[in-house]
Amino acid sequence: xxxxxxRRVFLAISMAVxxxxxxxxxxxxxxxxxxxxxxxxxxxxxxxxxxxTGVRVPILGLGGAGQTPLSWEGKEKEAIVLIQRALxxxxxxxxxxxxxxxxxxxxxxxxxxxxxxxxxASKTAQRDRDGAWRALERSLKRLNTDYLDLWQLHHVxxxxxxxxxxxxxxxxxxxxxxxxxxxxxFVGITGHHEGTIIAExxxxxxxxxxxxxxxxxxxxxxxxxxxxVLPVARSKQIGVIAMKVPAYGRLFKPGVLDGMHQALxxxxxxxxxxxxxxxxxxxxxxxxxxxxxxxxxxxxxNAIAQIEQRTAAAWQDNTxxxxxx
Numbered sequence: 001x002x003x004x005x006x007r008r009v010f011l012a013i014s015m016a017v018x019x020x021x022x023x024x025x026x027x028x029x030x031x032x033x034x035x036x037x038x039x040x041x042x043x044x045x046x047x048x049x050x051x052x053t054g055v056r057v058p059i060l061g062l063g064g065a066g067q068t069p070l071s072w073e074g075k076e077k078e079a080i081v082l083i084q085r086a087l088x089x090x091x092x093x094x095x096x097x098x099x100x101x102x103x104x105x106x107x108x109x110x111x112x113x114x115x116x117x118x119x120x121a122s123k124t125a126q127r128d129r130d131g132a133w134r135a136l137e138r139s140l141k142r143l144n145t146d147y148l149d150l151w152q153l154h155h156v157x158x159x160x161x162x163x164x165x166x167x168x169x170x171x172x173x174x175x176x177x178x179x180x181x182x183x184x185x186f187v188g189i190t191g192h193h194e195g196t197i198i199a200e201x202x203x204x205x206x207x208x209x210x211x212x213x214x215x216x217x218x219x220x221x222x223x224x225x226x227x228x229v230l231p232v233a234r235s236k237q238i239g240v241i242a243m244k245v246p247a248y249g250r251l252f253k254p255g256v257l258d259g260m261h262q263a264l265x266x267x268x269x270x271x272x273x274x275x276x277x278x279x280x281x282x283x284x285x286x287x288x289x290x291x292x293x294x295x296x297x298x299x300x301x302n303a304i305a306q307i308e309q310r311t312a313a314a315w316q317d318n319t320x321x322x323x324x325x
Contacts, residue, residue, distance in 0.1 A: 044058075044090045044294070045058045045059060045060060045090055045290065045293045045294045045296075046058070046059050046293070046294075046296060047059065048274045048275060049274070050208075050209065050239035050241075050274050050275065051208060051209060051233075051237050051238045051239025051240070051274060052208070052237035052238070052239070053185075053186055053208055053209070053239055055119065055149070055186075057092065057093045057119050057274070057275050058090060058091065058092055058093060058275065058293070059268055059274075059275045059276065059293055059296060060091065060093075060264070060275065060276060060277075060278065060289060060290065060293035061091065061092075061093030061094065061095055061119070061121075061241075061275060061276070061277040061278075062083070062086045062091050062093070062094050062095065062277065062278070062279070062280065062286070063095050063243070063277040063278050063279035063280075064094065064095055064096035064097070064100050064103035064104075064107065064279070065096070065097065065100040065101075065103060065279060066248060066279040067248060067249070067279060067281050068082070068279040068280055068281060069082060069106075069281075069282075070082065070083070070096075070100070070102075070103045070106055070107070070279070071100045071101040071102070071103045071279075072101065072102070073101060073102055075102075076102070076106055076109070078282075079102075079103075079106040080106065080109060080110055081283065082280060082282070082283060082286060083106065083107060083110045083111070084110060085283050085286060085287070086280075086286060086290075087110075087114055089286070089287065089290045090290065091290070092117060092118050092119055093118075093119045093121070093275065093277065094107055094111065094118060094119070094120050094121070095121045095122075095211075095241075095277040096121070096122050096123075096143075097122055097123035097124070097125075097152075097154055098122060098123065098124055098125075098135050098138055098139050098142075099123075099125060099154065104122065104138075104139055104142035104143050105142050107120075107143055108142050108143040108144035108145070109144070111143070111144070111145070112144045112145060115145055118149075119149045119150070120143065120145065120148055120149050120150070121148065121149060121150035121151070121152065121188075122139045122143065122148055122150075122151060122152070123151070123152040123153070123154035123190060124136065124139070124151070124152075124153065124154055124171070125153075125154040125155060126171055126174075127153075127161055127164040127165050127170065127171050128164065128169055128170060128171055129169045129170060129171060129173040129174045129177075130169070130174075131171070132171040132174035132175070133174045133177075133178075136148075136151065136174065136178055136183065136184075139151075140183065146183070147182060147183050147184060147185065148183070148184045148185070149184075149185050149186060150184070150185065150186045150187070150188055150208070150209060151175065151178060151183075151184040151186075151187055151188070152187065152188040152189060152190050152209070152211060153165060153171060153175075153187075153188070153189045153190065153201075154190055155190060155191055155192060155193065155324065155325070156189055156190065156191045156197060156198065156201060157191055157193035157194060157197060157325045158193075158194075158197060158325075159197060159200070161197075162197065162200060162201055162204065165201075166204055166205065172205060175187040186208035186209060186239075187207055187208055187209075188207050188208055188209035188210055188211060188239075188241075189201045189202065189205075189207050189209075189210050189211075190210065190211035190212065190243075191210075191211075191212060192212070192213050192243070192244060192321045192322065192324055193322060193323075193324065193325055194223065195212065195223060195224065195225035195226075195227075195228030195229045196223070196228050198210055198212055198225075198228070198229050199228050199229050199232045202229070202232045202233060202236060202238060203232060206236070207238060208238065208239060209238060209239035209240070209241055210229060210233055210238055210239070210240055210241070211241040211242075211243055211277070212225050212229055212240070212241075212242070212243065213225050213242070213243055213244035213319075213321065213322075214226060214240075214242035214243075214244075214245065214267045214270055214273055214276070215242075215244055215245055215246070215247060215251065215263060215266065215267060215311075215318065216251070216257070216262075216263070216266045216304075216307045216308050216310070216311040217247060217251060217311040217314060217315040217317075217318035217319055218244075218315070218318075218319050218322075219308055219311070219315075220308075220311065220312055220315035220319075221315060221319045221322060226270060230270070230271070230272045230273075233272055234271075234272045239274050240272050240273050240274055241273075241274065241275055241276065241277060242267045242268075242270075242273050242275070242276040242277070243276070243277055243278075244321055245263050245264055245267045245276050245278050246260060246263045246264075246278065247317075247318040247319070247320070247321070248321075250314075250317055250318050250320070251263050251311065251314075251318050253314070253317075255310075255313075255314070256310055256311060256314045256318070257307065257310060257311070259292075260288065260289055260292045261292050261295075262307050264276060264278070264289070264292050264293065264296065265292075265296060265297075265299050265303075265307075266299065266304060266307045266308075268296055268298070269298045269299040269304060
């Protein structure tokens with residue numbers, strides 16, 4: 001297909017691969033029953049409007065990378081069960097990327113049967129228009145869908161990348177064309193390296209969302225994300241999605257935080273943060289995370305200060321991702 005591919009072509013693709021979709025009956029058979037700790041199969045959680053998109057999303061979404069079978073080769077069965085359990089528990093926001101191994105393929109086997117009620121997000125690391133278009137075509141085919149709710153520029157880290165993205169034949173052209181063709185509803189920018197670069201990206205273009213690290217350890221980094229990005233996002237009514245909430249579990253090492261209730265509680269208590277995406281290693285961890293999200297209430301200033309104090313001595317271990325490019 002060429003970069004001029006239209007929505008009609010993707011509809012045809014979806015129909016052609018429909019045989020690979022896991023049917024509703026099969027989904028129900030694979031669904032995990034309610035857990036012994038009382039999380040019901042019809043669990044719900046608080047929702048927030050994602051910036052100026054007008055879309056209400058649950059405060060917790062399922063991440064498709066990291067310590068999860070969703071991004072591991074040879075783990076299709078485990079991934080499908082995990083995805084279905086997430087649906088049962090009220091997860092409607094699914095986050096993935098074209099670079100997350102088989103994540104898009106796994107999601108594409110389950111989510112199409114539920115597509116109308118989901119918020120589906122993917123990403124591309126391509127910085128040029130044609131490369132971004134090819135990445136979008138692959139993502140749509142793998143995910144078995146004819147549109148994305150959110151398509152994001154992945155891990156933007158340097159000013160030179162911004163210059164390429166917004167330059168002649170830059171990736172921003174693909175974003176605009178994809179929105180015009182209704183292949184994507186919203187567009188965003190993500191990064192875990194430099195908050196100032198993300199803030200500059202938000203100033204240069206009318207992104208709908210940004211996905212950034214928001215946790216208590218990053219506060220102690222010499223160049224923290226929250227003060228760099230959040231004021232710009234608030235001024236432009238941009239949806240803010242938090243990642244690296246538990247720092248791949250490192251925040252739960254002895255002497256740091258007690259558990260997800262503190263990690264997620266802190267993140268969702270930051271003014272201007274609308275939701276968080278967190279991966280799950282297994283069903284038990286997923287259910288535990290959802291239970292925390294269900295019970296979420298904004299933390300007091302004193303509780304926030306205590307959490308920040310507990311991460312002060314461990315911030316370097318918990319901001320390891322700041323070195324990724």
